[in-house]
Amino acid sequence: MDLAARFAALDSWLAQHASVWRARPFVEHRLPWEQGWPQLAHWLRQQSLAHAEQAHTRLDLLDAPDPFARLHSEAQALSRMPDWxxxxxxxxxxxxxxxxxxxxxxxxxxxxxxxxxxxxxxxxxxxxxxxxxxxxxxxxxxxxxxxxxxxxxxxxxxxxxxxxxxxxxxxxxxxxxxxxxxxxxxxxxxxxxxxxxxxxxxxxxxxxxxxxxxxxxxxxxxxxxxxxxxxxxxxxxxxxxxxxxxxxxxxxxxxxxQSTHTAGQRSRRLRDQSMAWRLAFDLWQREARGVDSYLPTPSRPESALSRGMPAFCRDLANYHQLHLPEPTDWPALEQRGWQRLAEVRNLELVQGLFxxxxxxxxxxxxxxxxxxxxxxxxxxxxxxxxxxxxxxxxxxxxxxxxxxxxx
Ligand SMILES: C[S@@+](CC[C@H](N)C(=O)[O-])C[C@H]1O[C@@H](n2cnc3c(N)ncnc32)[C@H](O)[C@@H]1O
The missing domain is CATH 3.40.50.150 (Vaccinia Virus protein VP39)
Incomplete structure (x- = not known):
């Protein structure tokens, strides 16, 4: 293996695609690469959470629109390692x-x-x-x-x-x-x-x-x-x-x-719930403040989930010292949080290639x-x-x- 040549090829490929892998679907509602690859973005946004869960360990099997397969094969070629x-x-x-x-x-x-x-x-x-x-x-x-x-x-x-x-x-x-x-x-x-x-x-x-x-x-x-x-x-x-x-x-x-190959089923479920609620909070705070920007959500202990979704979101609002008008329909907001999570996870499959x-x-x-x-x-x-x-x-x-x- 010519280490320097491999490094140079990887360096130029990663630098060329930096705006793709640096995009953070959890934080940004529209990603910079979506304009260039609208079909891929649209297709990923239609997929379910279960789809993302299955797909992320087998990106090679994903029948996604261009340029997903091309990026995948380039990534594979650049990442090949002897299997000992x-x-x-x-x-x-x-x-x-x-x-x-x-x-x-x-x-x-x-x-x-x-x-x-x-x-x-x-x-x-x-x-x-x-x-x-x-x-x-x-x-x-x-x-x-x-x-x-x-x-x-x-x-x-x-x-x-x-x-x-x-x-x-x-x-x-x-x-x-x-x-x-x-x-x-x-x-x-x-x-x-x-x-x-x-x-x-x-x-x-x-x-x-x-x-x-x-x-x-x-x-x-x-x-x-x-x-x-x-x-x-x-x-x-x-x-x-x-x-x-x-x-x-x-x-x-x-x-x-970011790979979660080895997480157990229970910890994946809790992680998903916490993520969906954070995303619900994100929708609430953007709409209630009238400011379309992300606010960081600090990690919370598992016990915070047992107090229900409204308490979880109010706690995050308190953390940011925000006095927001309450949503009229908490279950509908939660549903939108889960929908955002499905989109985020599927869009993250592109990041996963890198x-x-x-x-x-x-x-x-x-x-x-x-x-x-x-x-x-x-x-x-x-x-x-x-x-x-x-x-x-x-x-x-x-x-x-x-x-x-x-x-
Ligand atoms: C991920 S564990 C790996 C332990 C071990 N190599 C194994 O595979 O079972 C990392 C270890 O590094 C130790 N560690 C962390 N910071 C350290 C430091 N500054 N000096 C020495 N050990 C440290 C931790 O206590 C921990 O045991």
Whole structure:
């Protein structure tokens, strides 16, 4: 894979369509792209909520008007990644899966097996970055007999990790550490293979920078929460990223995370209800104020839904210190909220086409940074997206042995 060429192609495609994927159907009643593609917009606005629910995981099957299919095939071509998940058996002993929910165990198992299969170098010491209880590091250290260091900020998780590592006879240190603190970076050593399963934005970007600075032997990273960064705009890591046409805000970085593949039925139902009521509030406030603009609606606890839709909307009006005339017909307003939700969800299918390409752009920025720092980089998927939509894996191995200081 020519990383720079892939990055350049993605950068120009995403920049060309930025007004399409930046449009926010939840916030804007008319989207900038609708004028150019009126048939597509009209068709999507006619579809039901159930349609959007089914379609969003299978955009390839959607028989939508132009240019949906063209954009889909362009997105597919630009996002293609080696599929490593088929190449490994799921045959690790059950004892290793203790204290892990089933889905987490499958992710850990696949990550560990794929990493073992793809690595060219021989690990001598594993370091698990933002380790939680250290499940991933423990599996690899148990398999290969190497020592393990786990860095985790939550002392309780560390304590549980100690007990689990002892019970399996793994030579592990579970250290309480804030990986954003330079004191933790001193724990990185040239002989380490560093692992990070689902470390959030700033946490994994810091890992890559510090792994390079400390000349670590290898990094195996599956990134998540790209938008959890310390700055309001994305600061690319690679030279290509810094020279790119795309300039990303923190809101942009949230796009790849919008996928809800793995949410359960109950949480989807509650999420839909809350969204439909927010949209009903939005219609009410625009009409009652006579101002056609969106007002942000802060998140509310699940219990807010049990007090009924009028109370939910009044609460949002209070939040904005608005004294609005009450709607004459609350059930009719609620109905319109649900209708808006169906339109929003179907219009969001267009945005959905860009989620993976944007995620791959971010992954390539990380990969190019490691390549420029003298690492050999491989990219692929370690598990099916049904297990976790964050299924990308970056493997970076230092090209040559580090220089040892002369005595
Ligand atoms: C999504 S979890 C992933 C845990 C583990 N890698 C796994 O897959 O099971 C992220 C972990 O990062 C830890 N964390 C968050 N901020 C941290 C920080 N500044 N330093 C170290 N760990 C941190 C959290 O406590 C949490 O355990």
């Amino acid at each position: 998940r088929a190449s490994v058996p799921d045959n690790l002993p059950e004892a290793l899966s203790r204290h892990m929910p089933g889905r987490k165990w499958q992710q850990v198992q696949r990550f560990a097996q794929v990493t073992q299969a793809q690595l060219q170098s021989s690990p001598v010491h594993w370091l698990d970055w933002c380790a939680g209880k250290g499940h991933l590091g423990r599996v690899l250290a148990w398999q290969g007999g190497q020592p393990l260091t786990c860095l985790e900020i939550d002392p309780l998780l560390g304590e549980q990790g100690v007990a689990l590592s002892q019970s399996l006879g793994v030579d592990a240190r579970h250290l309480q550490a804030d990986v954003l603190d330079p004191a933790a970076w001193a724990l990185l050593q040239p002989d380490q293979h560093v692992l990070a399963l689902h470390a959030c934005g700033q946490l994994h970007m810091t890992l890559l920078q510090q792994a390079v600075a400390h000349d670590c032997a290898a990094v195996a990273l599956s990134p998540c929460c790209y938008n959890r960064i310390a700055t309001s705009n994305y600061q690319p890591l690679s030279a290509e990223g810094r020279a790119a046409r795309l300039q990303l805000s923190r809101v942009d970085l949230g796009l790849p995370l 989620q993976r390409p944007l995620e791959i752009w971010l992954l390539l920025d990380r990969a190019l940074f490691m390549q420029q720092a003298g690492y050999q980089v491989q990219l692929g998927t370690f598990c099916p997206s049904a297990l976790t939509p964050r299924n990308l894996l970056l493997l970076a191995e230092r090209n040559s042995a580090p220089l040892t200081p002369s005595l």
